Amino acid sequence: MEIISIKYEKLKIAPCRSYGSVISNDMVIAGHNYTRHFGTLNNLKIGDAVIFTDMNGVRYPYQVEEVLTLEPTAVEEMQNSGWNLTLYTCTLSG
Numbered sequence: 001m002e003i004i005s006i007k008y009e010k011l012k013i014a015p016c017r018s019y020g021s022v023i024s025n026d027m028v029i030a031g032h033n034y035t036r037h038f039g040t041l042n043n044l045k046i047g048d049a050v051i052f053t054d055m056n057g058v059r060y061p062y063q064v065e066e067v068l069t070l071e072p073t074a075v076e077e078m079q080n081s082g083w084n085l086t087l088y089t090c091t092l093s094g
Contacts, residue, residue: 015087022052022060025084038089042067052085060085 010016015031015038029052031038044050048064062085069091070077078086 019079028086031089033089041089
């Protein structure tokens, strides 16, 4: 599957899918570290519930299995993590 081009203008408004899908169980979502987006990702703990709701209102439940801090160049690791859902944002230091 190819990388989806994220438009910065859209990313300022809401988190955006950057790779995969819920259908193929490899969705990766990028979001700014704004509080209303992914600014609280660092508070997630293993076992926490995460629910993704699609545009049709279909809810997909997930459970946090791992929390990592990766280098900004670790694109391959995010896209091919083996996880059904990957959420990412930058750290406060970038």
